Amino acid sequence: MRNEHGFINFIRQIAQRPVALVSMVIVLIFILLAVIGPAVAPYEFDAIQRGEDRRALRNTPPSTTYIMGTDSRGRDIFSRLLWGARDTIGLPAVASLLAVSIGALIGLSTGYVGGWYDETVSRLMDSLLAIPALVLALVMITTIVPILSNTEVLGLVQLVDFFGANNISLTVVIVLLYVPIVARVVRSATLNVRDLGYIEAAKLRGESLLYILFSEIFPSVLPSLVVEGSLRLSYAIFLVASLGFLGLGVQPPSPEWGRMVLDARNFMTEAPWTMWFPVLAIASLIISINLMSDGMRRVLRNEIGRE
Amino acid sequence: MGRYVIRRTLTLLLTVLLTSIIIFALTQLLPGDVAKLVMGREASPSEIDNFNERFGLDKPMPVQYVRWLGGFLTGEWGRSYIQGNPPVRPLVTERMANSLRLAGFTLLLAVPTSILLGIGAALNEDSWLDNAISIVSLSVVGLPEFVTGIVLMNIFALGLGWFEATSLVSDTMSLLDWIRILALPAITASFVLIGYITRMTRASMIDELKKSYVRTATLKGLPRPTIILRHVLRNALLPTITVIAISIGWLMGGIVVIENVFNYPGMGSELVSAVEKKNIPVLQAITMIIVFIFALANLLADLLYALLNPRIRLE
């Protein structure tokens, strides 16, 4: 019998798995960088060199001044990576949080309510899932950006001004892509508990739909939601980086890592460091998130197995 | 089973139809005036009118949609807006053939490897081997394709010169030429697949191994290999087959990034260029094909699952 309950216990169990622990620490470091990166970066992300200096500072190999070297425009790669962490992690994080929230809401309600509501919503979600993610993302991102930037809807204009049309449309794309997936996961988790005694007990005392969804069902889908959320985060980073690599994601001069790889690709042989550092950063970030969520999943599986 | 097949097929058609509407609507929203994109920014108004008239773009959207759908269904897929306006169908089918080659080669690499890895990991659950396989598969599955692609290209094409860095496809290539071209994109794609399939196989294998019928088989006195091969594998591979079928859909349209890295003329890269050029007939045809293959792959997965699973087959 366990005396601890919930989250602390969960963290404690993860801490017992070295791989999961290390990857969790790495993820936390990356998140920390996304928050404080710009403050600690030695240079501005867009500090391009002008005049004669520029030629000398272009594509310089790592040195004490520029610990990861400079790129083709003479910008400090280390600083760019630090600045870029925000775009690379922040945007996907916000977007997947949104997707997870909306998806959870849809999943909970369709799973619990069922009937034609479930049928209709699920069919719609299936249609969205019927298009390969990247294809949908490609078509949508080229569609949404101009719509947003030409919008005259009050409120949206300010929003677009503040966040930028590109960031908003990336977010919308991620949300649209992942809501169906999250909803599906949450729906099936909801179906698992929907007919359990304690839910029926709540029904029988006349609890409202919202109370049942959020106070009774939600806690039991939360663990799978957390795992799914971290998976979504890794896919969102993956997607944003890939779109950046295709030149469609976060727009320059923002130092998004995928875009950095794209820009550096031309200098693959001359200045390989310009490519390897962002590649390494992306790879280690995504691998860490995956190993972390795998650890979480294993802990959760043990939990369930034991109960 | 018959009822199941019919229901799934109808659902598939419905999904594809819904998707075609979504796609059509999205393509209409694509930025930029088509005529201007094709005819150039300095095209004169009469040039643009000529173009719109020629491709029926002066008609209202629903009319365009119905025309397009009708044409699509009767095999008349229209003509490309660009490059000598070739008919869309042979163009797309050629790309499809290329994508199929890549998909086939990828599956050839990925499926046996990952199933073996998955079984190996499952049979040694929680051993160092299992952990190593898990960590590696989790890692490769998470790497963006452009990362693996670029790394592989640097090592094997630019460094060692074993394979081609860019895929210049021609009609007269020999099988060996094809392999040299397909190898790197296929390895890149199979990294992702190996990650998925290995994990799937491992998980379902472990689940199956814990089931009571394995105990029954053991207590019949059957040797371990017989139990694995005759009893466990068939049940354990069911979910794997699903994943493989679904990944066909992904390989046909979802590997835009890989095709981009290696400049491979598959459907994904054609799609990107159609989006950029707003070459709507090609764009629509390709997305429809991708969606259709994607849906078909899903259907195939379900049907295979049902067919191999007597519980569903005999329902």
Place this chain on the structure above:
Amino acid sequence: MATPVIEARNLSIDYRIDKQWLNAVCDIDLTINPLQIHGLVGESGSGKSTLGLGMMRYLDSNARISQGEILFNGDDIARTSLSQMRSIWGKEISLVPQNPLDSLNPSMRIGKQMAEVTMLHMGLSQKEALQTAIQALEHVKIADPEQIIRHYPHQLSGGMQQRVMIAMALSTRPKLLILDEPTTALDVTTQAVILDLVRELIKEEEAAALYVSHDLGTVAQLCDYVTVLYAGEVMESASVQDLFAKPLHPYTAGLLSSLPNANHGERNSRLSTIDGVAPSLAERSSVCVFAERCPVAIEKCHNEKPPLEQTVGNRLGRCWRWQEIDSGDIIPRNKPQGFITENNQKEKSGLVLAAHTISKQFGEYSLLDRLLGHEKNYVQAVQDVSLGVGHSMTVGIVGESGSGKTTLARAIVALISADSGTMELLGTPLPVELNKRDKNALSQLRMIFQNPNDALNPYQTVETTLGRTFKVLSKENPSATEISERIEEVLQAVGLAAAYATRYPNQLSGGEKQRVALARASIANPALIIADEPTSSLDVSVQATILNLLKDLRAQRGASYVVISHDLDVIHYLSDWIVVMYLGEIMEQGSSEKVYELPMHPYTEALLSAIPVPDPTARHGHIRLDGDIPSPRNKPTGCPFHTRCPRYIGDICKHEAPPIRTTDDGHQIRCHIPLDDLAITQKQSTPERTV
């Protein structure tokens, strides 16, 4: 005496849990002689399955034999290699497992699975093996075996699957058969048939068998010799007659006297209980493992572990005080007492609940079905059921799976909406839909669920669950102190300390969970509590406390109950009025005494006859039902029972719905056979039961 077929000496099996080896079964001595059916009985967690499978050297991947030996054919198979075991498994020792569906490969045809064994051990060709399989199936009385071998497991009913397992186990004529709870997943009527079959075949094949079970009734009916296991240790071991006649261990005694029919119809006295819970693997001590729960434990019991020693005659026992028990100086069980009735409302007129012609169908008829011209595919789960519940009255509903009893209960509380029919609660109409019921109806009509493990939200403390229920259902807005006072009050009423309020469900045992569920049901003083199989997932010793508690609560608070169970003994013990259901329809209803003691309806009769009585001296009921319960999808026409009825009288049963015949005292029977005829034959058969 002949050489034993198998013999365990000092056998201990450990499990590795959280990096620690824990003793699951300890120091076991167990001997099975030729031709003997040896019963291994124990409650959940006692280690009986571990031992049962351990006897054939089958261990979980995280288990090991830590000491002792298992002698089979003179070899110590505890030490042999697994590859050597392969020549024994399936050939000399076979297993009939608990859950036949899970134990058969879902994607392999029955014939092939059966043939595997004989091909491996007897060197038969596939063709011969299949032929042998057909014969083996005939042997277990499966009709049309040529067809069955081509089927997949899921196409067979549970009873058929178990017959297949038995046929497969016997196909190599093994010396020893291990039966691991072979009938737990089956209905009582099927169980009776299977047990008969097993007994017959084992005798016929001259095999020995180890029968592992939690059910004292089946053990008494089937076995020659019994070993009682508790917390991984043998408590007592004796011939079946001796053991049931005079248990020498307090645990055995407690178990036997906690059975609902142990009072021999004394429905107003308590069942004897075994207090406390069995220790977990980690909690097992080096003293007497039962001391904590033993009513007659003395200081020595808490200090020293008693040895397993020879007691009276050929019996083995592990108790410091067996002589005193044997001599009758101490009575090794809690003394049953009567129930204290406080405010008896039985005199109150009117009904708490009246339900008229409730019907419920399941199934869908989609657009696609229509397009494809499929037949409608409905399941008539409940059909035209009417019943009434008086004040302070307990109505028991009994029936096998598919009888519609749970559907009926759920329709009453409106977890599902009845398709037709009306209900009244305390004289006011009760809507069939949940969202149309007002707060008063909700608080007057409460429910207890079958599975205590999912009855409580794992993420809420006992306090939260109870407090929320009270707050939502009470008529006034109770203050925080009122709520916590009330929680304390109900916890006390269900026999739990106030400290339980802060616990989460995973910190409670099964019995404790069910107590909390009971507390939740009664916290807002309802008029009627529906209890759906309230004890079916509990061990007998725990079941007794819950049954007592239910009776206590009724006596003290005067609420009415509708209790649903497949266990006629439980129903009989709890209820004043019994309703017998079959395929969604009521077959018989009447006062508890009448129905139980003088069943009129052939189905009730068969049901009673199938109940295994925990008394080896009692004659087995002789009525066995052919075949399986029909699927509710293809409900038989006319009388739904006609396909299995031992007293089928002809086409009228097949084509016409039977009339409801009512006797003077309100006893209702649905049968074409006139009441008088029914009564005559009943009188001949009933005395055979020593009730």
Place this chain on the structure above:
Amino acid sequence: MYSNNKRLSIGLLVFSIAVLVLSVGGVGAQGGGTLRVGILEPVNLDPATGNSDDEVILNRHIYDYLIEILPEGSLVPSLAESWDISDDGLTYTFNLVEGATFHDGSAFTAEDVVFTFNRMVEVGSSAVGLLGQAPTGEEDDEGNAILAPTWTVEAVDDTTAVFTLEAPNADFLFGVASRFAPILNAGTENVNVLGDDGSTANFNGTGPFILQGLDAGEGATLVANENYWGGRPSLDVLEFVFINDTNTQVSALRSGDVDFIYKIPTDLLPQIEGEDDITISTVATNTHPVIRLRSDEGYIGEDVRVRQAFKHATDRELLNLDVLDGRGAVGNNNPIGPVYGSLYSPIEGLDYDPARACELINEYAADNPDSQWISMDGDTATLNVDFYVVEAFEYPLAAEFLQQQWQEGCINVELIIRPQNIYYGDNEWMTVDLSLTGWGTRPTPQEYLSVAYVTGSPFNESHWSNAELDALATAASITSDPMERAAIYNDIANIFEQEGPIIVPFFRPISGAYRNNVDGLMMHPFPGRTDLDSVTVVGD
């Protein structure tokens, strides 16, 4: 049918010879070989409207022009052996070569010339503007003036085509030689449209190469026209490989997958410069970015002080250094660059003086306190505006540098980088306040004026209207004397410098590169017009 088969069999024959020659590995007597050119995917292959390098280079090898423009800018005979211009400049008589045949075997006659030029009017080719057109006085549904050509063409006999002009046009010959004017076979209905089976019958030119196959998205294969009237080209096979990314083109060149590419991004040049087996060929061109302020009423460039402030705030020398490593020619804020020789006027411009820019902004701010673009920090005014930049060449990079430069001149811009499909396709380039547009090389400087700067010109993106400029431009268009013309262009340059709404920071050279086994290649300033028929490829 017969001719089709014949053409096909000739094609096959030629191709099999080529394959044979190649497979033997040797080089034929004529030098021959296969040249693989990496180009971007062409989009619009209609010869009369397709205008990008990648479209033109394909067509120019299948077809011939009447007049060819050489890389250095001179006009030389091609299908027109010679031409006469009447003294009043209103009649142009072209004497055509004899014996030229189309790929399907039909003879080239003056009727083909008439067909080609009339078709240009029909499909609305931009070339019509060069040849001369005038408003009819009518308007279409959208309010655009309907224009009509101011010339007619007729065939006098098989070898003589005559153009008759309503008014003199000094650049008329450049119109005839323009990239939109390859000579088509009279009567071809779907010019340059592939057949249903992918056949190339509609690509029926008189040119040195015959289109053998066109694979959308992949490439085009051209084989030498054995019967070419100008003599069989040196190359056996000319292959265009479509590579949609200039960086990938560079990789393909380096790996030897292609032999020649003609648009290399500046920042990739250093890496090719190190390669032994690659030769870089750089030509000065008039390709230039135009930073333009919209100058009609209510837009940011309405006040001339703002235009001047931008010029003072821009260090064009430094920009050339930063963006092009100093490879470009510094511009002086008008579209006519040094490649036009005497027509270019190296005037003294407004110097780089950010302080002056600030003053101007302050003056403007004082007069327009409510201006939406002005923000005040104490006494100092700052101009704030969105800067739209088209994603082409290194223009986004240039924009970043400009953003930094302008800051010192009290101008604060926010960059909005736009892909071409949005920037042009959604007409942003014609509407926004401040933007950077790319302009390519035109055969004659007059074209820039008539297309984008005179009042009412169709692509006057800055919406500038200057009567003096209009008058000078008209004068230049009918002045054929080079000296006189140079004087007019000099006046125009001065107007641009003082009042013009545009900044032209530099003229961009274009660099191509070819592998060293390619011989005889000479890049054209308009790279698409590079003539490849005398090129040879040695070995492989």
